[in-house]
Amino acid sequence: MTDLSASGAARKSSLVTLDDRTRRRNAAERRFRAYGVAAIATAALALAILLVTIVGNGVGAFRQTFVTIPVTLDAQQLDPAGNRDRGEMSGVLTLAYGGLLNQSLRQSIEGAGIEVEGLTDRDIDDLISKDAPAQIRNRVLANPDLVGQTVEVAVLTNGRVDGYYKGRVSLASAANDGNTSPQQLALADALKERGLLATKWNWAFLTNPDASDQRPEAAGVGIAILGSLYMMLVVLFLAVPIGVAASIYLEEFAPKNRLTDVIEVNIANLAAVPSIVFGILGLAAFINFAGLPQSAPIVGGLVLVLMTLPTIIISTRAALKAVPPSIRDAALGVGASRMQTVFHHVLPLALPGILTGTIIGLAQALGETAPLLLIGMVAFVRNFPAAPPEGLFDPASALPVQVYNWTQRADPAFFERASGAIIVLLVLLLCMNLLAIYLRRRFERRW
Amino acid sequence: MTSAKLTVSALAVIAATASVAHAREQIQVSGSSTVLPYSTIAAEAFSENTDFPTPVIESGGSSAGLQKFCQGVGENTVDIANASRPIRESEIETCRANGVTDIIEVQIGYDGIVFASDIEGPDFEFTPADWYNALAAEVVVDGEIAANPYTRWNQIRPELPDQAILAFVPGTKHGTREVFEEKVIADGCEESGASDAFTAARGEDGADACTVLRTDGRSVDIDGDYTETLARIQSDKDGIGVFGLSFYENNTDKLKVGTISGVTPSTETIASGEYPVSRPLYFYLKKAHIGTIPGLKEFAEFFVSDAVAGPSGPLAQYGLVADPELAQVQQTVADEATMQ
Numbered sequence: 001m002t003d004l005s006a007s008g009a010a011r012k013s014s015l016v017t018l019d020d021r022t023r024r025r026n027a028a029e030r031r032f033r034a035y036g037v038a039a040i041a042t043a044a045l046a047l048a049i050l051l052v053t054i055v056g057n058g059v060g061a062f063r064q065t066f067v068t069i070p071v072t073l074d075a076q077q078l079d080p081a082g083n084r085d086r087g088e089m090s091g092v093l094t095l096a097y098g099g100l101l102n103q104s105l106r107q108s109i110e111g112a113g114i115e116v117e118g119l120t121d122r123d124i125d126d127l128i129s130k131d132a133p134a135q136i137r138n139r140v141l142a143n144p145d146l147v148g149q150t151v152e153v154a155v156l157t158n159g160r161v162d163g164y165y166k167g168r169v170s171l172a173s174a175a176n177d178g179n180t181s182p183q184q185l186a187l188a189d190a191l192k193e194r195g196l197l198a199t200k201w202n203w204a205f206l207t208n209p210d211a212s213d214q215r216p217e218a219a220g221v222g223i224a225i226l227g228s229l230y231m232m233l234v235v236l237f238l239a240v241p242i243g244v245a246a247s248i249y250l251e252e253f254a255p256k257n258r259l260t261d262v263i264e265v266n267i268a269n270l271a272a273v274p275s276i277v278f279g280i281l282g283l284a285a286f287i288n289f290a291g292l293p294q295s296a297p298i299v300g301g302l303v304l305v306l307m308t309l310p311t312i313i314i315s316t317r318a319a320l321k322a323v324p325p326s327i328r329d330a331a332l333g334v335g336a337s338r339m340q341t342v343f344h345h346v347l348p349l350a351l352p353g354i355l356t357g358t359i360i361g362l363a364q365a366l367g368e369t370a371p372l373l374l375i376g377m378v379a380f381v382r383n384f385p386a387a388p389p390e391g392l393f394d395p396a397s398a399l400p401v402q403v404y405n406w407t408q409r410a411d412p413a414f415f416e417r418a419s420g421a422i423i424v425l426l427v428l429l430l431c432m433n434l435l436a437i438y439l440r441r442r443f444e445r446r447w
Numbered sequence: 448m449t450s451a452k453l454t455v456s457a458l459a460v461i462a463a464t465a466s467v468a469h470a471r472e473q474i475q476v477s478g479s480s481t482v483l484p485y486s487t488i489a490a491e492a493f494s495e496n497t498d499f500p501t502p503v504i505e506s507g508g509s510s511a512g513l514q515k516f517c518q519g520v521g522e523n524t525v526d527i528a529n530a531s532r533p534i535r536e537s538e539i540e541t542c543r544a545n546g547v548t549d550i551i552e553v554q555i556g557y558d559g560i561v562f563a564s565d566i567e568g569p570d571f572e573f574t575p576a577d578w579y580n581a582l583a584a585e586v587v588v589d590g591e592i593a594a595n596p597y598t599r600w601n602q603i604r605p606e607l608p609d610q611a612i613l614a615f616v617p618g619t620k621h622g623t624r625e626v627f628e629e630k631v632i633a634d635g636c637e638e639s640g641a642s643d644a645f646t647a648a649r650g651e652d653g654a655d656a657c658t659v660l661r662t663d664g665r666s667v668d669i670d671g672d673y674t675e676t677l678a679r680i681q682s683d684k685d686g687i688g689v690f691g692l693s694f695y696e697n698n699t700d701k702l703k704v705g706t707i708s709g710v711t712p713s714t715e716t717i718a719s720g721e722y723p724v725s726r727p728l729y730f731y732l733k734k735a736h737i738g739t740i741p742g743l744k745e746f747a748e749f750f751v752s753d754a755v756a757g758p759s760g761p762l763a764q765y766g767l768v769a770d771p772e773l774a775q776v777q778q779t780v781a782d783e784a785t786m787q
Contacts, residue, residue, distance in 0.1 A: 213765065
């Protein structure tokens, strides 16, 4: 405030009269600032639009509509032999469980006294997700003693009914829709009024595997998160030691000659190579030559290692260069060997920069799709990979790949899922970048 | 140098452990994006009802899938290739050269190709000739071959709505494009008598001009998926898109389907052969992998069983037209009968 008033006062009493040139220069500066503000505003607007669309579309994926009904697990149908033997009972297919569910739903509708005009049997049967019979079957096979009891279960409703409560489906659109009908939605409304149907928070989106085109409501990003995590592990355990070792050698020990110059140019070049090229390399080297399995996180991880190595090397070398030579001179001066100098003094001081570069490299790898296209990771995978290290060789998906996959599906409900997966990906990236900023702030030293 | 050496040795160690450690347990499938939804539905139901793991299914187009399929025999190659067209002679050659000799061809059913426009727009009753006249680069006007002059549908035939011509057709990498050219454009060319005019004017190969589409922006190639075609129609209400029947059936609240020669596409009219634009869908199976990859034959049998691929199964619910000769297909799989 004081500054302002002082300068205001100064201007009033100033004897300087601005000549044309000064005025032009001042105007040029004001224009430049305006450009800068406009540029930032444009970027902020673009970001805001992106976030609003993604969050608007994707937040629904975290909520899901369930219908709660008591199901009588009829012993005669589910365990005809009566031995409660898991092997025998697995002979009963999901079809039988589906029949039981439909029967139970009908009883519940009758019991609640719901009557909807023009409601067909198909409307009732299709209200429940096609995933539900499998869910019940797995539960019964895991615990055969449930047979013969009546259990209260909350099962998913189909994607259209769910979409109705998320504003994706309306009564008008349902009239034209082959997969639902206004009567079905009216039934859903009646069930909701009686508290049997509710839209709830859906953890399953984060833990479920992918699902086929008929059951968007059951699809989740569980395997994709796990696959991405496994690939990040591979990158962390390979790219970081290799990258840091290479940069320390190049920066601190290597003689400056033509060979190291060539290597340096090549590394800089590799950093700019389009990522799909690494995918082609990965297919040729790891799958066709080394014989690693397709769709496995290990191959994805190795490809991403190749891709992130240049980034890590370049940022590590920059961090090492930023350590002042006086530190090295002092260490060497008191008799430390070169290795001691590097490991006791230079490296600790360069660590924040190295960590930042590494995390940014990892974040870049996490969002990469193109190289994974070629090595079979863009796939429909429903079995969770085992724990590492064996699990690294099991098929898995990855988050960006899951997004790509879902945007191609016919059912509009998958669009919501894809946006949901983007939210998960963005949150992970945000966490990694925050960590990078935190580490830099916490450990950074200035000279 | 160190970085290179380190990388190589690290990779070598991993590669060595990998090849010792692993025998593949799950089936690997690759191929057509048209067959993909059916394949995933079958795979999901397969693993739910058996103790085998769910097959891993990739998509990337029929050609890409068959190329992968033909790379050789062994655990690192795919077991099944999905295709929306029959395997080509050249592909069988490649397969043979790489040691893939015994291939079982399984036809899972039929898929219809439909023409759909925005739900708010007018009704369309097409004939193949309309499509030829709307989209071909050269058409016959008053007996003369001329560059396509039509800009509105009612210029072609007064009964068609007064709407600008704009069509979104699948790009050339899609198997659907081939069927569209053959069964719609080429048929329409013949039907309208244009192919005779071409042959008369240019000799034997003249009729090749039938399937050359106009490039003045009224016929737009879509290289992406049907979701992209749908988005284009929603932003440009005059557009008419070429879709698979199953895609249309999942989006009936946004799209209105046009008839071809008076027949509305549906699983029934396609099964009976009334609706003219349909094609068989296939998957190809390596006989050599039966027995080494657990569950492979079981999966193939499950896929074509009546409960799955039959007229009331989940695949038909999704839009597949069941094969009337399904029993024969089941026999082929049971006998492991290879292609000749």
